[in-house]
Amino acid sequence: MAAERMDGADLANRIREEIAGEVSSFVSQTGVRPGLAAVLVGENPASQVYVRNKRKACQTVGIHDVLIQMPAATTQAELLAEVDRLNADPQIHGILVQLPLPTGLDELEVLDRIHPLKDVDGFHAENLGRLASGRPRLVPCTPLGVREMLIRTGIQTRGRHAVVVGRSNIVGKPMALLLLQKGPGGDATVTVAHTATPDLPSVTRQADILVVAAGRPEIVQADWVKPGAVVIDVGIHRKADGSLCGDVSPAVASVAGWLSPVPGGVGPMTVTMLLHNTLLAARLQTQASTPA
Secondary structure, eight states: OOOEEOOHHHHHHHHHHHHHHHHHHHHHHHSOOOEEEEEEESOOHHHHHHHHHHHHHHHHHTOEEEEEEEOTTOOHHHHHHHHHHHHTOTTOOEEEEOSSOOTTOOHHHHHHHSOGGGOTTOOSHHHHHHHHTTOOSSOOHHHHHHHHHHHHHTOOOTTOEEEEEOOOTTTHHHHHHHHHSSSTTOOOEEEEEOTTOTTHHHHHTTOSEEEEOOSSTTOBOGGGSOTTOEEEEOOOEEOTTSOEEOSBOGGGGGTOSEEOOSSSSHHHHHHHHHHHHHHHHHHHHHHHHSOO
16 A cells, blocks of 8 residues: 655645734834745856745745855855844844755855854754753754654554664754654654664664654665555755755655655645744844843
8 A cells, every 4th residue: 555645745835824814913012024045156056946945935924034155155244244234133033044065065064153043944053952962942954844744644653662863963863852752743752763873674674753854865665664654754855867866765665554655745844843933032032122
């Protein structure tokens, strides 16, 4: 029997309608419109597409968006100065520095320069540390979107064995930490696998919930998956013929109980969680500036 489809695109549209209503109420109550600044350095075509999609999403829910375009020759000092300027701008509640940056720029220094309350990507060391300590605030958007898919699809995570393939700060590590949190979408027993894991298929076959963020096209095959497992494909790659694929082979659909498609699965949810984080950041900053 074919796997049930986890339609991230449809779910993202429904959540964006909710966020649009919340933004409208927030503006009415506070007089403050949430604002997001996207910083794009260089002319990477994929990055330009990603930023354009994020800006369109902001406009659909009533978030004020600003695009800062900087040349590829931008120096580290110039980029840090721009981040400092946005940190000080009261109309900007979220700062997104689109990655990857051009060669020669220190991504970690730039990300850590963003004020933690404006870090809507959730990559700042303080926000990652809060997640690790069980006090999440602004959480990386892709794993947050995956958790929302699990919750809203009605998939039980409590007491189940989740395997995360990948250990990046963007997806793998925060995904594992979210699955460990107490409450909805958490309380799982979590294994993190990666490139140094011996006999990776034997590990993935143990998963009730398998989240694949390996960064390798169609690495997970049907015989890597426990029958009936929930499989969430975080990867996206362009093939030589121009078509898109994920980290999971389409053949997995014949084995899994649930499978997220590529495209139309995790991607739309990632952008939607950016909107969620921008509204949350605006709320946190408004509360911080309100006298007790």
